[in-house]
Amino acid sequence: MEELTVTAPGLETSPAPTFWVRDIPVFGDAILSPMDGFSDWPFRSMCRKFGSAMSYTEFVRAQHIVMAYQHMAARLTFEEVERPVVFQIYGDDPDQLLQAALKVQDRHPDIIDINMGCPAKTVVHQGAGVGLMRSPLKVARIFRKLTRVLKTPVTGKIRIGWEDFRSYKLIARIVEENGGSLIAVHGRTKEQAYSGQADWDIIAEIKQTVKIPVIGNGDVKVAADIDRMKAYTGCDAVMIGRAAIGNPWIFSHLDRDQVIPEKVFSMVQQHLERHLAFYGERVGMILFRKHALQYLKLQHFSRLVRTQIITRDDPVEFLALLSEAFALDGMKEASS
Numbered sequence: 001m002e003e004l005t006v007t008a009p010g011l012e013t014s015p016a017p018t019f020w021v022r023d024i025p026v027f028g029d030a031i032l033s034p035m036d037g038f039s040d041w042p043f044r045s046m047c048r049k050f051g052s053a054m055s056y057t058e059f060v061r062a063q064h065i066v067m068a069y070q071h072m073a074a075r076l077t078f079e080e081v082e083r084p085v086v087f088q089i090y091g092d093d094p095d096q097l098l099q100a101a102l103k104v105q106d107r108h109p110d111i112i113d114i115n116m117g118c119p120a121k122t123v124v125h126q127g128a129g130v131g132l133m134r135s136p137l138k139v140a141r142i143f144r145k146l147t148r149v150l151k152t153p154v155t156g157k158i159r160i161g162w163e164d165f166r167s168y169k170l171i172a173r174i175v176e177e178n179g180g181s182l183i184a185v186h187g188r189t190k191e192q193a194y195s196g197q198a199d200w201d202i203i204a205e206i207k208q209t210v211k212i213p214v215i216g217n218g219d220v221k222v223a224a225d226i227d228r229m230k231a232y233t234g235c236d237a238v239m240i241g242r243a244a245i246g247n248p249w250i251f252s253h254l255d256r257d258q259v260i261p262e263k264v265f266s267m268v269q270q271h272l273e274r275h276l277a278f279y280g281e282r283v284g285m286i287l288f289r290k291h292a293l294q295y296l297k298l299q300h301f302s303r304l305v306r307t308q309i310i311t312r313d314d315p316v317e318f319l320a321l322l323s324e325a326f327a328l329d330g331m332k333e334a335s336s
């Protein structure tokens with residue numbers, strides 16, 4: 001199988017870190033966002049190979065870590081080449097977050113991140129995720145407690161805040177003053193969730209407010225947006241979520257339409273192989289559908305062909321159909 005050899009642009013020539021998270025050097029300026037259901041080991045490790053500068057896990061509930069629920073082990077699985085690895089946890093109780101952080105620290109992540117951005121009802125109702133942005137004192141307690149006890153750097157991922165309490169500047173200051181080592185900012189409010197325009201002025205304002213590194217996030221849709229956001233906001237790096245699904249090449253500063261079909265096919269094969277190794281064949285095949293859909297979006301396959309491919313339960317049949325569709329597509333292109 002073809003080896004992935006792409007590295008982040010500039011990495012070969014510049015050994016200097018792009019920025020530091022306390023004593024952890026980070027090389028590169030584009031980072032895969034933590035995404036529940038997507039930023040698992042198979043996808044993260046592929047993105048890291050293409051140049052994603054750090055590896056954030058999907059978030060894990062502190063309570064589940066403390067109670068040692070089985071699923072957390074899978075969510076925190078990583079491989080050495082992914083470093084720096086960031087374990088993201090969420091919760092609202094400072095003691096429970098500390099207990100959870102101490103427990104996961106034994107798995108040797110490079111960084112532990114506190115989610116303060118998730119707008120999902122189930123999370124916000126517990127006072128966690130973006131719920132924390134309504135409780136500045138609690139955020140102070142969490143960061144003070146964790147940074148005093150843990151040897152691992154602690155960071156935070158925030159949003160603008162709530163429409164009636166845009167607490168981003170206050171929270172950013174609190175994170176820094178209480179020992180936090182980095183802030184990632186999604187430029188949307190709780191109410192915006194994932195739609196509407198991300199406000200890059202807020203990211204710029206936070207960058208002006210704190211001295212610790214700032215990662216900007218929101219509305220990075222094409223490769224050129226990486227440099228555009230950096231230039232506009234002055235942020236140290238850019239975090240990419242949805243635009244990376246089906247296009248891990250974005251971390252090599254390539255848009256999906258710049259990638260030849262052979263590379264797409266090879267990527268699907270390699271991603272699927274990792275996926276099945278990680279989740280097992282039956283579950284892995286089902287979970288892979290959402291990725292496959294995005295990989296195939298720009299191919300000229302009819303909806304029927306796409307559906308036939310994506311709904312296959314057998315990986316061998318899936319790849320055979322896919323290979324056939326790519327070959328037909330190639331012939332069509334050659335004759336047109």
Ligand SMILES: Cc1cc2nc3c(=O)[nH]c(=O)nc-3n(C[C@H](O)[C@H](O)[C@H](O)COP(=O)(O)O)c2cc1C
Pocket residue numbers: 033034035036037038057058059088115117118157186194217218219220239240241242243
């Ligand atoms: C399906 C999905 C799952 C997400 N899960 C997480 C998560 O576990 N932790 C987190 O901090 N943010 C999570 N996010 C938010 C993303 O990290 C990111 O902030 C958001 O999608 C905006 O970036 P984008 O416009 O590049 O997608 C999630 C977003 C999506 C779409």
